[in-house]
Amino acid sequence: DQQVKQNSPSLSVQEGRISILNCDYTNSMFDYFLWYKKYPAEGPTFLISISSIKDKNEDGRFTVFLNKSAKHLSLHIVPSQPGDSAVYFCAALVSGGYQKVTFGIGTKLQVIP
Amino acid sequence: GAVVSQHPSRVICKSGTSVKIECRSLDFQATTMFWYRQFPKQSLMLMATSNEGSKATYEQGVEKDKFLINHASLTLSTLTVTSAHPEDSSFYICSARTRTGGGSPLHFGNGTRLTVT
Numbered sequence: 001d002q003q004v005k006q007n008s009p010s011l012s013v014q015e016g017r018i019s020i021l022n023c024d025y026t027n028s029m030f031d032y033f034l035w036y037k038k039y040p041a042e043g044p045t046f047l048i049s050i051s052s053i054k055d056k057n058e059d060g061r062f063t064v065f066l067n068k069s070a071k072h073l074s075l076h077i078v079p080s081q082p083g084d085s086a087v088y089f090c091a092a093l094v095s096g097g098y099q100k101v102t103f104g105i106g107t108k109l110q111v112i113p
Numbered sequence: 114g115a116v117v118s119q120h121p122s123r124v125i126c127k128s129g130t131s132v133k134i135e136c137r138s139l140d141f142q143a144t145t146m147f148w149y150r151q152f153p154k155q156s157l158m159l160m161a162t163s164n165e166g167s168k169a170t171y172e173q174g175v176e177k178d179k180f181l182i183n184h185a186s187l188t189l190s191t192l193t194v195t196s197a198h199p200e201d202s203s204f205y206i207c208s209a210r211t212r213t214g215g216g217s218p219l220h221f222g223n224g225t226r227l228t229v230t
Binding site: 002004009034036041042043044045046049089100101102103104105106 | 117119147149155156157158162208218219221222
């Protein structure tokens, strides 16, 4: 049972345009969401997070939107740069207690120069 | 920022041997460390959670006698794959969090690619 779903395995975007990566979750107990970026042969790097009490969080070129009623979140990157090409993992957790982080399968983003 | 060092980055071993992977937090004390495993085209799967000075908590389906985890200090956790088999070949990644409570981001090591021949 995959509680965090990233249905698009890959995405190609032209440099300078917007990249939108989507993520859905099924566990209504999740109240904190994170995005990680991963280059080949490296561990994931934290990008941005959002608490369930918010519907938007912005950090430079990266914005995460959360729609709790739809159990959906998205990561917007604008403008996209070739260095953004990587695998992006959506993750979620229940912030109290055990705090196990559940990851999606990842979306491979390619930004074309 | 917080740095997690994982060693080795790549290891090849023969079936039946044991392999130890180290995970160190270099500039912070990690009260909790996590070990993940990633198969090709799959997500990061949590194997176990280790808290400094206590026994690790294993996820369902993970054999604790096969994947030995030790978290003897606030800066070091080790994962030992005992009696390795080819199906244990995978990418193992450790991560650490500095405090419990809230949504502190995890800090990941660079992973270890294990190949069992």
